[in-house]
Amino acid sequence: MNTQRRKILQGIGATGAVLAAQPYLSFPAIAQNKPLRIGIISPKAGVAGTIGECGLRGTMFAVDRINAAGGIAGRKVELIVEEETNPKDSIERLRKLVLQDKVDCVQGIVSSGVSLAMGAVAEEMKALLIFWDGTTQDGVKETMPNPRYVFRSTDNECEAVMGSLLAIKHWKGQFATIAGINPDYSYGRNNFAAFQALLKKFGVEHKVVADQWPKVGTLDLTSHVAALKAAKPDLVFSSLLFADLPVFMKTAHGAGLMDGKTKFVFPAAGFQHTLLKKEFTPEGMLFGHNTLYFNLDNPTPLQKAFVQEYEAKYKDYPHWEADRAYFAMQVYKAGVETAYKAKNAWPGTEDVINAMEGLKVDSLGGPGQMRKDHIAEQTFYQGMTTHKNRYDFATISDVTKMYSDQLQKPAGADFWKWIETAQIKL
Amino acid sequence: MTSFFDVLLGGVFHASVLFLVAAGLQLVFGVQRIVNLACGSFYALGAYFGITAVNWSTAHGAPAWSFLPVLVLSGVLLGAIGPVIERLLRTVYKRDEAFQLLLTFALVLMFQDVLRFFWGATPQQLGNLSMSYGKLAIGEVSFPTYNVLVMAASIAIAVSLGLFLQRTRYGRILRATAENREMAEALGADVRGIYASVFTLGTVLGTVGGALVVPTAAASLDMPVELVVEAFAVVVIGGLGSMRGAVAGALVVGLTRALAISFYAELEVLAIYVIVIAVLIARPAGLFGKPVE
Numbered sequence: 001m002n003t004q005r006r007k008i009l010q011g012i013g014a015t016g017a018v019l020a021a022q023p024y025l026s027f028p029a030i031a032q033n034k035p036l037r038i039g040i041i042s043p044k045a046g047v048a049g050t051i052g053e054c055g056l057r058g059t060m061f062a063v064d065r066i067n068a069a070g071g072i073a074g075r076k077v078e079l080i081v082e083e084e085t086n087p088k089d090s091i092e093r094l095r096k097l098v099l100q101d102k103v104d105c106v107q108g109i110v111s112s113g114v115s116l117a118m119g120a121v122a123e124e125m126k127a128l129l130i131f132w133d134g135t136t137q138d139g140v141k142e143t144m145p146n147p148r149y150v151f152r153s154t155d156n157e158c159e160a161v162m163g164s165l166l167a168i169k170h171w172k173g174q175f176a177t178i179a180g181i182n183p184d185y186s187y188g189r190n191n192f193a194a195f196q197a198l199l200k201k202f203g204v205e206h207k208v209v210a211d212q213w214p215k216v217g218t219l220d221l222t223s224h225v226a227a228l229k230a231a232k233p234d235l236v237f238s239s240l241l242f243a244d245l246p247v248f249m250k251t252a253h254g255a256g257l258m259d260g261k262t263k264f265v266f267p268a269a270g271f272q273h274t275l276l277k278k279e280f281t282p283e284g285m286l287f288g289h290n291t292l293y294f295n296l297d298n299p300t301p302l303q304k305a306f307v308q309e310y311e312a313k314y315k316d317y318p319h320w321e322a323d324r325a326y327f328a329m330q331v332y333k334a335g336v337e338t339a340y341k342a343k344n345a346w347p348g349t350e351d352v353i354n355a356m357e358g359l360k361v362d363s364l365g366g367p368g369q370m371r372k373d374h375i376a377e378q379t380f381y382q383g384m385t386t387h388k389n390r391y392d393f394a395t396i397s398d399v400t401k402m403y404s405d406q407l408q409k410p411a412g413a414d415f416w417k418w419i420e421t422a423q424i425k426l
Numbered sequence: 427m428t429s430f431f432d433v434l435l436g437g438v439f440h441a442s443v444l445f446l447v448a449a450g451l452q453l454v455f456g457v458q459r460i461v462n463l464a465c466g467s468f469y470a471l472g473a474y475f476g477i478t479a480v481n482w483s484t485a486h487g488a489p490a491w492s493f494l495p496v497l498v499l500s501g502v503l504l505g506a507i508g509p510v511i512e513r514l515l516r517t518v519y520k521r522d523e524a525f526q527l528l529l530t531f532a533l534v535l536m537f538q539d540v541l542r543f544f545w546g547a548t549p550q551q552l553g554n555l556s557m558s559y560g561k562l563a564i565g566e567v568s569f570p571t572y573n574v575l576v577m578a579a580s581i582a583i584a585v586s587l588g589l590f591l592q593r594t595r596y597g598r599i600l601r602a603t604a605e606n607r608e609m610a611e612a613l614g615a616d617v618r619g620i621y622a623s624v625f626t627l628g629t630v631l632g633t634v635g636g637a638l639v640v641p642t643a644a645a646s647l648d649m650p651v652e653l654v655v656e657a658f659a660v661v662v663i664g665g666l667g668s669m670r671g672a673v674a675g676a677l678v679v680g681l682t683r684a685l686a687i688s689f690y691a692e693l694e695v696l697a698i699y700v701i702v703i704a705v706l707i708a709r710p711a712g713l714f715g716k717p718v719e
Contacts, residue, residue: 044542044547045538045539045542045547045647046647046648047646047647047648049542049547049548049647050546050547050548050549052547053546053547053548210691211691212687212691213691213692213694214694215695217646217648217652218652219643219644219646219649219652219653220439220440220443220639220642220643222435222436222439222440222573222642222684223433223436223437223440223683223684223687223688224436224687224691225436226429226432226433226435226436226684226687226688227433227687227688227691229429229432230429230432230433230688242549242646243549243551243644243646246549246551246644247551247643247644250551250554250556250557250642250643251642253554253557254556254557254561254569254570254573254642255432255568255569255570256561256563256568272549275548275549275551275644277553277554279553279554279557280553280554280557316548392553
């Protein structure tokens with residue numbers, strides 16, 4: 001794979017309004033002279049290429065606004081972007097960013113496979129690393145038991161927990177047989193298992209009549225849909241994502257799987273929402289948009305500005321990876337500035353880490369927090385598909401908003417035991 | 427019984443898709459002895475370009491039903507890249523197979539960047555255009571008419587290629603060149619021209635295949651690698667270089683996959699490669715391949 005290095009210098013196309021950072025314009029001149037270097041590692045190609053692209057746009061939006069407002073604690077931000085590919089090569093790029101480019105912080109990563117391998121290396125190198133995404137349950141306890149330098153995103157299973165809760169809330173008593181079609185890796189496996197565990201917890205009698213595990217990137221799902229159709233489930237739970245989901249939708253629609261009364265739960269639909277066209281995406285399906293739903297009735301001024309700029313600049317509508325990237329940058333900014341204020345001098349990495357623990361920030365999708373155990377808390381959105389909008393794709397109505405403290409295990413807990421014992425409200 | 431027909435149709439449809447990818451691979455190897463890993467890239471290029479062509483024609487007032495001929499035409503036009511790539515491959519015709527594999531794999535990577543440059547990283551698709559031809563329904567079995575057309579196109583291409591290679595003068599020259607290049611050359615065959623023609627035909631098979639299938643799927647940057655891996659299972663089972671083998675291999679892989687998914691989804695990949703291994707042990711040249719002497 002080609003590795004390209006891009007330097008996106010300070011002040012590129014800064015169009016955002018100058019916000020709360022105005023006071024920092026008065027930081028000492030010495031600090032302002034040297035840019036703060038932040039390394040970004042995100043996918044450019046492959047199934048996750050579009051995810052990395054959206055995340056990077058979220059980062060650039062944040063950096064444009066930060067630089068327009070005077071930088072982080074008076075220092076402008078300079079990004080050095082590297083490509084996320086396989087774990088081995090991505091780790092090499094982390095080493096290069098830390099040792100050669102001498103970045104102050106590294107952010108990014110979408111794949112769980114890469115994050116699990118990279119977390120341990122960052123700890124060893126004592127390099128501050130903030131993940132955008134890519135943190136399923138499996139392996140995290142082993143590779144990052146008590147991280148000091150690594151800050152993780154919310155559990156990847158949050159969206160499945162929320163989708164399960166909403167499915168139970170809306171459709172309990174209306175389904176007895178369920179089927180799953182989920183991507184064949186820990187994320188898909190955990191999501192379907194979490195759905196079944198929550199059905200059990202809430203006393204929903206059910207029978208699994210089909211479970212399909214296409215590998216990521218499967219572009220012909222005709223046989224999978226035929227198998228689902230043959231099983232005649234009352235409800236289909238699917239964490240398919242990337243291009244696989246629109247292909248599934250089209251195939252299922254063409255095969256008549258969506259003609260009956262079968263209910264559908266798609267916790268990760270928001271990742272490729274613009275590809276889910278109205279013609280083959282019926283109304284009344286449960287869709288998850290994770291931590292950013294671009295079409296809220298009453299968005300915050302920040303989200304409104306971001307979505308407008310994104311639409312104008314890229315002729316597209318953002319999904320949650322932009323929010324994850326923005327959140328990572330804001331947490332780092334708040335950490336540096338908090339530590340700077342406390343120390344009244346430029347803080348070291350340890351000071352910034354201490355300051356980041358427990359910090360609350362406003363992200364594009366809503367309020368968020370970095371827990372003291374270095375796991376993020378963020379705001380999640382899900383709802384029922386509707387065609388009543390100005391777009392050619394399905395959006396959601398009856399939007400439910402939940403904070404992730406209701407969706408992910410508390411510090412130190414085991415995910416599966418937490419599902420069994422937690423006091424979860426429907 | 428309804429379920430059986432659903433599964434059967436799913437398997438045959440997948441076989442049709444695989445045949446369209448594998449046909450170009452077989453033709454090029456059969457005549458030129460080049461294992462062209464880039465056949466998957468031609469397929470992806472056909473898919474992306476087909477989307478652009480249909481969007482362009484629709485924007486210029488073309489009726490919805492015309493998307494099928496537009497896709498075929500766009501695939502044929504893209505065949506123009508065939509002679510250019512073939513010119514590049516001439517540098518490795520007489521080298522070790524490893525060089526050929528490296529060069530064609532390099533092309534796969536380069537095409538991935540070309541696709542990203544022109545169409546971006548976001549997967550592209552044609553909305554629900556494939557459903558504009560409606561569905562064929564027999565009892566509870568319903569199948570998009572367009573998918574049936576893709577299967578028919580695969581059969582038509584297979585039959586046409588067979589007739590072309592067996593019944594035409596040029597086809598006989600191609601087969602003679604495949605059998606013994608030096609002898610064909612000594613008898614006056616324009617081998618350089620034949621190679622360019624064959625490679626272009628192989629490219630067109632890939633680009634038309636990608637264009638035909640994209641309305642039912644999506645075009646993504648991973649398509650080339652994804653498809654070429656399965657296409658290799660097809661050629662190993664059917665026999666490298668054999669067009670009949672491509673048909674048989676595609677059917678074996680497509681139907682095995684559909685049955686595995688239906689009965690025990692975890693075996694989807696395993697079932698195919700058990701057959702691949704069995705063929706490699708029992709009949710290393712494949713079902714229709716010629717044993718190496």
